[in-house]
Amino acid sequence: MNFFETFLNWEVILRIYPMLMKGIGNTVALALTIIIAGGIAGVLICLFRLYGPKWLRWLAIVYIDVFRAIPILVLLVLIYYALPFLGIRLNGFASATLALGLVFSSFTAEVFRAGIQAIPKGQTEASEALGLSFGVTIWKVILPQAFRIAIPPHTSNAVAIAKDTSLASVVAMPDLLKQATDAQALTANPSPLIAAAIMYLIVLLPAVRLVSYLEERFRNDGKAA
Structure with missing residues (x-):
């Protein structure tokens, strides 16, 4: 067999195409769920760390440090295989999402903390002088400015976590990599893995370019200001 018959066998790819499409659909759904839920949770944890009572601030710090330090693969295995011993059983999608x-969320919390702390304190003082409540100040004054600062690194983290969804295959989540691996076993040919790699590139390359665009745009906005 030549190179193309081994690694780019179109007959094999067309045969397992439905499996790959199911996998890419699951991968995109998983990535979007993580980015949306983790992003919201991260912003809340950031606010707890900066403005909560002392015990809540320390709890947020521990949360952020632990989940930034632990390898994702280890965490996946613990959630999927260890939690059932505590009576908590999650399927592959739920385990990977969690x-x-x-x-x-831990990385998001740190990104937004840096964004909030980069805002001059005079913004908060001016809001207090205008009689704005703490909640209104955070929602209307602080967070909009923090978002502008945090969006480029936050988007970069989102792309990174989207790539890490490939680790979900270890917990029987039928994502793109798992489907490609199963297809390779069925066909005894590595072409499904090459096709999966191409599909990852098609989905993630625009996201990578978006990160570069946002970084350049906000850098120029900062110089203009």
């Missing part, structure tokens, strides 16, 4: 969401 594991990657915990990690993503």
Whole structure:
């Protein structure tokens, strides 16, 4: 067999195409769930760390440090295989969402903390002088400015966590990599893995370019200001 018959066998790829499409659909759904849920949780944890009572601030710090330090694969295995011993059973999708969401939320919290702390204190003082409540100040004054600062690194983290969804295959989540691996075993040919790699590139390359665009745009906005 030549190179193309081994690694780019179109007959094999067309045969297992439905499996790959199911896998890419699951991968995109998993990534979007993690990014949305983890992003919201991360912003809340950031606010707890900065403005909560002392015990809540320390709890947020521990949360952030632990889940930024623990390898995602280890966390996946613990959630999927250890929690059933405590009477908690999660399927592959829920396990992957929880594991990657915990990690993503911890990084999101740090990104937004840096964004909030980069805002001059005079903004908060001016809001207090105008009689705005704490909640209104955070929602209307602080967070909009923090978002502008945090969006480029946050988007970069989102792309990174989208790539890490490939680890979900270890917990029987039928994502793109798992489907490609199964297809390879069925066909005894590595072409499904090459096809999966191409599909990852098609989905993630625009996201990578978006990160570069946002970084350049906000850098120029900062110089203009």
